[in-house]
Amino acid sequence: MLSLLVPLLLVNTARAYDWHFADSPTQCQNVTVNISGDGGKPPYRILVIPYGSTTVTHEVRVIKDIPFDGNANSLSFKMDWPKSSQFVAVVSDASGFGTGGTSIAGIVQDSDDNSCYDDSQNVKPDFYYSIDPTNSLVQCQTTRIYWDKSTVQGTPQYQGVIPGGDSFAIPAGTVTDESGLGTGFDWTVNVRTGSTFLLVGGDDRGNGTAGSTLYTISGGTQNDDSCINSDSPSSTAGSPAGGAYATSTSGGGSGSGSSDDNSGGTNVGAIVGGVVGGVVGALALGLLVLFFHRRKRGNKHAGEKPVDLLVGDEGDEGPGRSELPQYYEPEPFIVPDPTVASDSGRGSFEGGRPPSQVLSDGSAPMTSASRKGPRRELRPVNIIQHDDAGPSEAPHHEEEPETVELPPAYTSVRK
Template sequence: MLSPTPLAAVLSLVAFPTLSAAYSWNFKANPEQCSNLTISISGSDGKPPYRVLIIPFGPSPLANNVEARKILDVPFEGNSNTISFQLKYPANSQLVAVVSDSTGFGSGGTSVAAQVASSSDTSCFNATANVSPAFVFSISPPNQIVQCQDTRLWWENTTVQGIPNFLGVIPGGQSFAVPEPLNSITNVDSEGTGFTWTPNLRGGTTLLLIAGDNRGNGTGGSSPNTVNPGTQNIGSCLNANSPSSTPGNPAGGSYPTGTGGGWTSGGSGSSGGSSNTGAIVGGVIGGVVLLIAAVLLLLFFRRREKLQKRQKERPVDLMNAEEDGDEDHAPRQNELPQYYRPEPFMVSDRLSGTGDDYTTDGERPLSGVTTTTSYYNRSATPEGSAPYGYGAGVSASSVGGRKGGMRPLRPINIIQHDDAGPSEPKEEEGEPETIELPPAYTAMKKADAPAAGGGGGEPET
């Protein structure tokens, strides 16, 4: 039987889906080259002032791979929930937008890579000159971030203003501020000034690492990375709060995501830390349905197993087994089926020497009883005194040359029993039937022996 704890947990998820900060934002129009990009905040849970961070994503579409895009860190004015600014990005390039409020970085959510549409205006950028950040930073081990393994972020102290800060941006997921231990910043030969960070990110996560200083976010540029799970795939630093891609609709609403005509699934953007309610409810309902189906399937198999076991344990009664669908011809209790009823050996009345006798009440015939005088039951009578039968006229001296008189034989009664069968109607009593037997030829005399010294006279006939 399933324990109630998992079921109760599932039902609690259905009744109380987990939600976090619930303000959202949208692109009011699709991003377009050198046109104003307008972003609007919706929901009352946000804490102004707001700001948006625009980060270049992917390679540059310009000739010779010229990078004309800069990271844009644009604050909203006062407590306004709408902002509009010129997007100085070339057509067919991509960008990722992160909206934050006063509670922290990325609280409004992160868009996926949005495609910049073309326009006739190309005056907002220089297609022949590369832009560069105010300072650069490095990663050690070089150019890789490994899951749960120490990574050193460092910079040249002479190029920054104040203490640099680092932001982690996951397109379409949860963005975060990299924790910076101020008391652990060290100077290392050939690595400059920096600190050690243990990324609690799962392998395979796409991460944009953004550096900034007192001049603003993004002044140190960005570094695109894919988190490496490592050869040992260490997961000791991972937990339910580890930043990752968020399921459901990404932030920013509906906008093009590539040159192939791809678009986001639409709807209002959701916060990076929130989970899509529809996806949660759908998943939980599906899980409950699967759980109920599994329980019903388990009960079905257990019931069938018990039934099969019961049929195996039930003794087979060959005498009283009923044929399926033939209850009308089933034998009555204590009555043998037709094919198993004994058939007694019946002796003909002529051989038994008796007729059908009945009891005085006429219900069943009595066992036939006869007494027949024959060679085997004749009495010791003088020769020729037997009224009939095999022993008539036989002398004691003529049988087998025995000495002395013939021993009397004990009479034998032949009794025929009627074992079974229904009662037959009583017939009228009549004369007992007489059975005639052929002569036994035992009463013939033997020829006398010839006299001593006799001649050749004829034998006596």
């Protein structure tokens, strides 16, 4: 936004004279305009143009083009516009249009008197004008301004008005007739991009008899600035013309002490301060939100406890410090009972006493596995008791039995 405002605030040549409102324009009250300085060339005249909307549902404001009497430096006229109506005023002298400067957008103050205007009337211009391309004014691009010559009196003239800046007469080029575009001329828009611009039309009946149209100058796609120089119309730095007058319904407004008013009547310093303050406030708010978010996450993680899937339900007494949990207690490995029974269910051995795995009746002892289920058939086993640790001849069977060799009994030694 600042990039658009900076080029609008270029300093132009000082005005040869100044003018100001003696008091803020008020509904149905007389307002006085005074000229100061010796640089002006009378006769003077003032052009008051409606700006923005009005409290009335339809347009009742007529553009005022009022000349001063003779060489007078003061003029009084009645402000017959409804309260809260915005306006822009331009003062000129004999040397040209807008030589006294242009006010920013002022506002009509309220009063108890509303008899000066008819809120049922709908103001219409004396003739209409158009532009081509329609609805757009582009910096350094050619625009055709045209009209219906059967509706005008004398030669039409057009003015460019920049609130709070320069106002000028638009130079009328060669007037031509074109099919579909009526009678008109071409104008190169030598106004800076971003400027608020009022195009005012009139004829021999006075300035503004064709009404006015509000535009914002566009840069277009080409951003052509070939026609822009130090003399190009723009908003001006310093106090706007008109002196002290209200620019809001609360009575606050423009004065000679204000130096940063722009074309819309808004203080540039306030805009910059508002933008900077908004950015700083947004950053502070973001940092505050980030701080509380991290703090909340930290508290959440600090309050979490590890879940022990091996811990029993509440009320179960856990192991002491020196005891292992039940799930970690070692269990002894128990060797299963050997199966030493033969095909007949009895043990077979030679000499000596039977091993402990064979019962006195020759059957294998009952094990936990055999008690729990049906008794399975045991494979045949030959048990050989060695006397001298020598090999023994295995008995012949249809199925070769497994041989289990035992150490010598050494019974003969005892004898």
